[in-house]
Amino acid sequence: MTTTVIIGGVAGGMSAATRLRRRDEDMEIIVLEASGYVSFANCGLPYHLSGTIEQRESLLLQTPESLNSRFNLDVRVNTRATKIDRDAQTVTTEAGETISYDYLVLSPGATPVRPPIPGIERTLSLRTVEDLDAIKAATQGASRAAIIGGGFIGLEVAENVAHRGVEVTIIEASPQIMGPLDPEMAVIVKKRLEDNGVTVLTSTAAAEFTEQGVTLSDGTTIDADVVIAAIGVKPASTLASEAGLEVGERGGIVVDDHMRTSDPRIFAVGDATQKRDAVNDEPTLVPLAQTANRHGRLVADVITGRDTAARPVLGTAVVGLFGLAAASVGWNEKRARAAGRNVRTVYLHPSNHAGYYPGASQIHLKLVVDADTDAILGAQAIGEDGADKRIDVIATAMRGGLSASDLADLELAYAPQFGSAKDPVNMAGFINDNIAGGERTVAYHEIEKYKEDGWQLVDVRTPAEYSKGTITGAINIELDSIRDRIDEFEGQKVVVFCQVGQRGHTAASLLAGRGIEVANVGGGYLTWSFGQEV
Amino acid sequence: MTTTVIIGGVAGGMSAATRLRRRDEDMEIIVLEASGYVSFANCGLPYHLSGTIEQRESLLLQTPESLNSRFNLDVRVNTRATKIDRDAQTVTTEAGETISYDYLVLSPGATPVRPPIPGIERTLSLRTVEDLDAIKAATQGASRAAIIGGGFIGLEVAENVAHRGVEVTIIEASPQIMGPLDPEMAVIVKKRLEDNGVTVLTSTAAAEFTEQGVTLSDGTTIDADVVIAAIGVKPASTLASEAGLEVGERGGIVVDDHMRTSDPRIFAVGDATQKRDAVNDEPTLVPLAQTANRHGRLVADVITGRDTAARPVLGTAVVGLFGLAAASVGWNEKRARAAGRNVRTVYLHPSNHAGYYPGASQIHLKLVVDADTDAILGAQAIGEDGADKRIDVIATAMRGGLSASDLADLELAYAPQFGSAKDPVNMAGFINDNIAGGERTVAYHEIEKYKEDGWQLVDVRTPAEYSKGTITGAINIELDSIRDRIDEFEGQKVVVFCQVGQRGHTAASLLAGRGIEVANVGGGYLTWSFGQEV
Incomplete structure (x- = not known):
């Protein structure tokens, strides 16, 4: 009988396990999960903090028992794999047990980054159900919380802790929150957080975590009863690298498009692995549930003899905030x-x-x-x-x-x-x-340069819109009056803009049709105004 | 100066007109619209009947005046084109005016089908703002309305008239409403209508429209104060065909992928034209706003010298109902x-x-x-x-x-x-x-045939689910007990099913893994139950 051992019982690991069973009723399938829970809803964890997801049990989609009765899986929670012996084809657990495998699937996920900032041990992180329990207990009755890191998880935790009536400050070291967005887009999210009472500090580094809260690098202190570190995650690839498996520059386990590691008997999926970027085909890390699940299914197909291959990844993602x-x-x-x-x-x-x-x-x-x-x-x-x-x-x-x-x-x-x-x-x-097709467009951050080069800025919105605020230096010639006032543009180089770019496009077309050198501001006044807050 | 005349001032026609202006500031652009309104929101008309769109003015997106001041268009409403003289390159209007063109764009849309059923003149149709006004007036204070036709427009009108407190009966001649759906999917929509008090009669033909309402072909009468015919639309291609332009079998004006008719000076876009089907590349009619708008923009590009081509159409559509x-x-x-x-x-x-x-x-x-x-x-x-x-x-x-x-x-x-x-x-x-990959699936309508061929039907849902109703002849062996009861399947050919198909898939995988001939019901009990109402 073939035995497949899977390390990690969430997303990728559990998708692999159930798919393996569907494709092979006879295989022995053993799942080792370090935490106390398998197949839990990682992406839902923050929402239990606010009570949006009321029942903690809703997050626990399966149990070892349910997986055994339905899929005949041998699922072992609280079982950390500590060593892989590739020659012997065995995995050793923390408790000292040795388990033989024909195939090994690594799906250990990622672990929160915890930089060596003094007092880091005072901070909490969110990755497992146990982490959730700890944060829930710590925020119970708390007045102020600091979240270190303005990425997806940090922001989701911020919203859900704020919904509990806790005053929340997000401390982000880089100049913007939400790295996947460009800065002028990220300010829209920042504004929404601030409108809902969350304080967002960007370009702000935590220097120390103390009883009082967070000491920033400029010496000021943010008072906090709870500090949650959500600085990012890194592939949990130590076990793999200690076993001599190839690991990429950024720590992801190297796999081919069959999810096979440098050892042909060992596969890896999920957040712990290195993927290929769909845009340039280069190595990348994409710690997302969708990909983990997809690759879990795929590795089961490969192990059971099907020729199928993983695609490079795009990293599609979404976050909901207030x-x-x-x-x-x-x-x-x-x-x-x-x-x-x-x-x-x-x-x-x-x-x-x-x-x-x-x-x-x-x-x-x-x-x-x-x-x-x-x-x-x-x-x-x-x-x-x-x-x-x-x-x-x-x-x-x-x-x-x-x-x-x-x-x-x-x-x-x-x-x-x-x-x-x-x-x-x-x-x-x-x-x-x-x-x-040739329409010249000016990005919000290029406008100053154009002005320096002698271009005239023309706001083609209505006088009412213009009077509420415009780009510095702009004169107002409403779109519908441009034909009548065409003489005023004679010999000028003109940058036009409206609220969102559409009337600007019509104005630019008109002026270009009259032989005037013209450019339109992409996204109009609105994008420019977001850019001002970068 | 080049003159382009556009017949039809909604969707395709107006997209063509504004795009032409953006690309050519000098062109004379004349738009002839038979109704009293241009650039109105066709797709929004039904929603004014219920007051969902409160203000009638919200539907009137542009006026001849606004289009003139912004785009320097010569827009003439209540101006019906009655004749095209291709040799002279002129269009004659109902009022007797003759207008010369260099390019002519036909975007007359589609007209409601009004079959020669006795009393058809008593019925109303919805296509223009004037039609909307008439239906609004007729349903004001009405108790009962009959809608002839269960397509998109008929159903939207039904919902919105029902929201006014009018008792609505939909009379559809074919065996199902919503032709773009398959029958077992259409019953889901039918049920939603019925749950909201709308009566839906399928396979039911109207034989006569009388003062009392609608007399059906079986002699019974549906009382109605208002009857609205929404039987479908046909391309408004009479003007084109009278001018000798090629028209397809189903009445659509024939155009190439540059939207050019059989006369190189005449183009056509929108509901009046014949399109190519994206699935088989054959001629088709797709009277949808998105395509009309897209082709309007495209024809302006072609006329102004750009080499760009229309794609075959998929006909993506959606309707919202209760x-x-x-x-x-x-x-x-x-x-x-x-x-x-x-x-x-x-x-x-x-x-x-x-x-x-x-x-x-x-x-x-x-x-x-x-x-x-x-x-x-x-x-x-x-x-x-x-x-x-x-x-x-x-x-x-x-x-x-x-x-x-x-x-x-x-x-x-x-x-x-x-x-x-x-x-x-x-x-x-x-x-x-x-x-x-080989998993055998049974469609809801094939189950009887399988039973006749000696396959055993097995409901793998829980006993609680089974007791609430199952497919006739099915025994109940819950998924999680199949392994223990595998002997019972010995030598059988088995059709398994669950509620939606997922547990059935797991059951089928398990049984196939034990060498049992098995098939799973696609979409499970739920799809089967929809199929029962077809």
Whole structure:
């Protein structure tokens, strides 16, 4: 009889175990889980802190018993694997037991990064059900909490702790929260947090954790009854590297597209592994549940003799915060520029559905395009409704190899409650097509440069909009009066803008049609105003 | 100066007009609209009947004046074009005016089908703002309304009239409402209508419209103060055909992929034209706003000298009814079978988002696949939330040429409020992959045949579920006890099923692993029960 041992009983590990059983009724399948729980809902943990997910039991999707009765799995919780002997094909547990394997699947996940800041042992982290219990107990009756790190988990914990009536401060060392977003998009999320009473400190480093709370590197103190470190995660690859398995530069276990490690009897899936980036095919880390589950299923197929291969990953993700969704896929502009790409950005701020139907809300959408090839490199969307849908559509387009201009042709379901006859994704395609076709666009951070180069800034919104605030130095010539006032543009180089970029596009088309050198501000005044808070 | 005349000032026509102006500041652009309104929100009209869209003005997105001041368009409402003289390159209006063109764009839309049933003149139809006003007036104070036709518009009108407190009966001649859906999916929508007090009569033909209401072909009468005919639409191609332009079998104006008619100076877009079907590249009619708008933009590009081409159409659509969304893309099973395809169907009933997060609701999803090629032919999704998103993703996958099994690898944004680590679309890919890999599946309508052939039907749900109702003839062996009771399956051919198909899959895997001939009911008891109401 073949024996497969799986280390790690959540997401990837459990997907592998159940799929193995479905494909092989005879295999012995042993799952070793270091924590006390298997197959729990990692991504749901923060929501129990606020009581949004009321019952702790709701998070415990399976038990060793249920998995045994349904799938005939030998699931052992509180069982930490401490050593792999590749020659003997055995795993040794903390308790000293030695288990033989024909195949070994490593799915140990990732562990929270805990930098050697003095007092770090005072902080809590959230990864397991036990961690959740500890945070829940510590925040019970607390008045103030500090969250170190403004990534997905830190922000989710921040929201849910805040819902308990705790005063929350987020302390983020880098200049922005939510690294997957570009900075001018991240400010939208920051604002939503602040509007809900959460204090967000960026470019702020914690120097020490004390009884009082957090001492910052500038010497000031943030009072906190509880400090939660959510600085990031790193692959739990120590066991693998100690066994001599190849591990990548950033600590991920190296696997081929069959999820096979450098030892042909050992496979690895999930957050602990190194993936291939779908944009440039280079090694990357993408600690996401969807990929872990998918690769867990795939490794079971491979072990049971099926020729199937993993795809490079896009890293599609979403987070919900105080009613706002922030979603992203692929590369952001920062990443694309760092890689030396010739970047084209497309900004728009359309409604989630037809504006004439009640309840429409705005989506802030940014598309990052390779200007040389028109390939979609990535996208970011933020809004109260429909942001996740648009990112899913763009992720699918990327997976299908569609170009940015192809987005114009997507046929997306339209009725006024659900979208627009020109969906936001279509609009992104139209705008990209316009820019690719020669319409000059100015990014929010380039405006000062244009002004220095003698371009006149013209706000084409209404006088009422102009009077409420405009970009410094802009004069106001409303779109509908440009034809009458065309003489005023004579001999000028003009940067036009409106609220979101659409009227600016019409103005730019008109002026270009009259032979005037013109550029439009991408995403208009709104994107510029977000940029001011970067 | 070049003059372009556009016939039809909504959707396609107005998209063409504004895009033409953006691309050519000098062109003379004349828009002739037969009704009194341009650029109105067709798709929003039904929602004003209920007051959901409170202000009639909200539906009037532009006026001739606003279009003139912004785009320098010459927009003439209440101006019906009655004749095209192709040699002279002129259009004549009802009022006798003759207008010369260099380019002519036909975007007259579609007109409601009004069959020669006695009394048809008593019925109202909904296409224009004037029609809306008439229906609004007629339903004011009415007690009973009959809607002839259970397509998109008929159902939207039914809902919105019902919201006014009017008792509504839908009379549909074919055996099901919502033709784009397969019958077992359409019953879900029918049930939602009935649960909200709407009477739905299928396979029921209207024989006469009288003062009393509708006389059916069986002689019975449906009392109605108002009768609205929403039997379908046909291309408004009379003007084109009278001018000798080529028109297809089903009445659509024939255009090439530059939207050019058989006369190189005349283009046509929108509901009046014949499109190419994305699945088989054959002529089709797809009267949808998204396509009309897209082709309007495209024709402006072509006229202004850009080489760009229309794509074949998928016909992605959605309708919202009493809180339920029913969306579809591509071909349904009926269509695929009629075309002689080797059809594989995939049914599933997953949650819109993680079940452990509050507020999850069910999506009924059906994928229609070409079993010979694994190509996605189409999909249907019905649910209270997230159905539109899944259809948009599948439409994008189809456009990108992804196979049904490729859906398993899509990376879709996951957080527990928005989806699942295995999204419904991924699950559809997994199920397809299982079936393609050899798992035998039984469609709801094939069960009787299997029973006749001696297969034993086994309900693998819990005894509690079984006791509430099962498929006739099924015995109950709960999934988790199959291993203990494996002897009972000895020498049998077994059809297993559970509630939605998932436990059935596990049971089928187990039994197949023990050498038993087994098949699983696609979509489980739930799909079967929908099928019973077909």
